[in-house]
Amino acid sequence: GELAAGREKGDPTEKRLVVTLEDAELWRKFQEITNEMIVTKSGRRMFPVLKVSVSGLDPSAMYSLLLDFVPTDGRRWKYVNGEWAAAGRGEGRCQENGRGQGEGRGQGGGRDHEEGRGQGGVYIHPDSPNFGAHWMKAAVTFNKVKLTNKMNSGGQMVLSSLQRYEPHISIVRVGSRPSLLTNVSFRETTFIAVTAYQNEEITALKIKYNPFAKAFLDTKDRNPSGRSL
Amino acid sequence: GELAAGREKGDPTEKRLVVTLEDAELWRKFQEITNEMIVTKSGRRMFPVLKVSVSGLDPSAMYSLLLDFVPTDGRRWKYVNGEWAAAGRGEGRCQENGRGQGEGRGQGGGRDHEEGRGQGGVYIHPDSPNFGAHWMKAAVTFNKVKLTNKMNSGGQMVLSSLQRYEPHISIVRVGSRPSLLTNVSFRETTFIAVTAYQNEEITALKIKYNPFAKAFLDTKDRNPSGRSL
């Protein structure tokens, strides 16, 4: 774990709440050359996997961890001449405006409407709900979340291709007195949603580090096109 | 769902609590000829899978579902001449005596000590803890529990080979006021723990109904030794 983002709240129990991104080095390798994530009709997992360690919760209180994807801008992006460039406006579907960061909603209110919908909205970590002790005893992995560009029947996060997103993790207390505790994101996890990889260096990194792509490791190694990743 | 077992308690909320065994017909096919479950060092899943539907919970209250295996007797069993027969006493490893059935623990008390240990003790359903609504919206499947004969590092249920067990499911309320609500078992899920199948009819049933054993379906079909299962 390497990057920490903490917020304080008026609540006495979770004052020292800290959320740390795991595998930050790996994320940075992708981020340096602009990360891409595949979206498919049936849903595609993320790689790298979003993984955070949490501390500062009340071990015996009950929490849920939420994940959503916030567009970093209203733009579409194009990959031309080996570089990502902003194209025109956000394709008309101005669905993203309610989720910006300058709204004063980060401290506990604000999410009241728009929450129950669940389509393209919020991914609830499958361990939810659970005790603070559970979330803190080991890093929390979002390896099962799937990204899609179609509205399927639930569970998958709907993104628009060629738009840029930043994953946001929320911790909410459930039970007797539900409340939003924190809402963190990590810049190195930003990515552009694509239906096919644009930058072949991204492809090479995915193949190199994702065990499920090991079938293509040989192919890329035999192609001695030079640079070591 | 076919077999229901309900218990009432002094608590006003869960008076109508009912737990129903799913796939009872399949369980009965095995039970008729004395069911066996493999135990291995690394842990073996159960087949059939323990699956129950639950109703009568408070949808917004928080519960955990627990599974443990109660020896039906202190005996070891032997498979001789195509039949199971009781052998001598419980092999000297008198580790099981605290869990017998004549103890008056069936209605809600009695489990207070011995619970936290977790080794060979209690399997907590991975969805735990969760809302009553979650447990009731679909049948609860214990397909991930693993049976072992060695004390591994956690998660697996330690059983003694050639002993007979009955799975017990407990529903506990967690959170503000923890309490054991009910404690049910189903006779058709009784089995003898074995390191290798003794009754070849059990083997045939496992192969016939467990998708993971499909590799052996052909073998058994080509052997036209007669009876249809």
Place this chain on the structure above:
DNA sequence: GACCTTCTCACCTACGTGTTAAGC
């Protein structure tokens, strides 16, 4: 034509089966 999307595919990971032979 250029760009983006969709589908099928071979090839992996990961792991659940009973079988079989060896071990004790």
Place this chain on the structure above:
DNA sequence: TCGCTTAACACGTAGGTGAGAAGG
């Protein structure tokens, strides 16, 4: 020997990869 246990194995299920061709 006999009874029980263990480990290696072949063969499944289940599903996650990018490649490549086809579609729009």
